Amino acid sequence: MTDLSIELEQYILDHIDEEGEVLKDLNRQTHVKMLQPRMLSGHLQGQILKMLCQMIKPTNVLEIGTYTGYSALSMAGGLEKEAHIDTIEINDELEPFISSFINKAGCGDKISLHIGDALEVIPTLDKKYDLVFMDGDKRLYNEYYDLIFDKLNSGAYILADNVLWDGKVVEDVNPNDTYTKGILDFNKKIKLDSRVEKVILPFRDGIFLIRKK
Numbered sequence: 001m002t003d004l005s006i007e008l009e010q011y012i013l014d015h016i017d018e019e020g021e022v023l024k025d026l027n028r029q030t031h032v033k034m035l036q037p038r039m040l041s042g043h044l045q046g047q048i049l050k051m052l053c054q055m056i057k058p059t060n061v062l063e064i065g066t067y068t069g070y071s072a073l074s075m076a077g078g079l080e081k082e083a084h085i086d087t088i089e090i091n092d093e094l095e096p097f098i099s100s101f102i103n104k105a106g107c108g109d110k111i112s113l114h115i116g117d118a119l120e121v122i123p124t125l126d127k128k129y130d131l132v133f134m135d136g137d138k139r140l141y142n143e144y145y146d147l148i149f150d151k152l153n154s155g156a157y158i159l160a161d162n163v164l165w166d167g168k169v170v171e172d173v174n175p176n177d178t179y180t181k182g183i184l185d186f187n188k189k190i191k192l193d194s195r196v197e198k199v200i201l202p203f204r205d206g207i208f209l210i211r212k213k
């Protein structure tokens, strides 16, 4: 990040709502106790997810890639009373940490945590979704997309995170870099898919905003 973008990000953070207490604690504890805390969405993206939920008013939300629960709790903060989130995390060591924060936030009824591989869990979910936040393994985005597509209501949105992948999408790709290749293949697939409307939101690491027609 350049000095200017660090300064601008701070300016943005200084002018938006403050992070709530539970999210602040979750953010802090993730940085103290977890590997790769950079994976956490953080306050700016969390606030955007919350407000997108307020706008879209989804009844059923699916998240692929819970990590420590920051994005799930952020989205929960923007949902209507009867709405529900299914969130899937493959790393079972994270379960106690995630569950303790879901409970701290009083979201036990709102968020169901599924521990397992999304490729195996998604086919077991017998629901239609209005919003999907895709944030799991970047090499599997195409597979997640194919699995969830028939489970989306028409007019449903997918938000796919990290689709600019630190700018690597416009650099020469190392043939062994399967992560960048996964993102490039996904972005191309979405571009060519006439069943959806799409735009890339160029903030943070890029979010593909996709709407099923």
Ligand SMILES: C[S@@+](CC[C@H](N)C(=O)[O-])C[C@H]1O[C@@H](n2cnc3c(N)ncnc32)[C@H](O)[C@@H]1O
Pocket (backbone or CB within 6 Å): 039, 040, 041, 042, 064, 065, 066, 067, 068, 069, 070, 071, 072, 088, 089, 090, 091, 116, 117, 118, 119, 135, 136, 137, 140
């Ligand atoms: C970028 S982190 C998610 C960050 C979280 N959504 C947030 O915004 O704070 C990606 C997570 O996806 C999980 N993951 C990777 N592959 C997965 C899979 N196939 N199924 C479920 N979770 C997966 C990883 O273990 C990791 O915790």
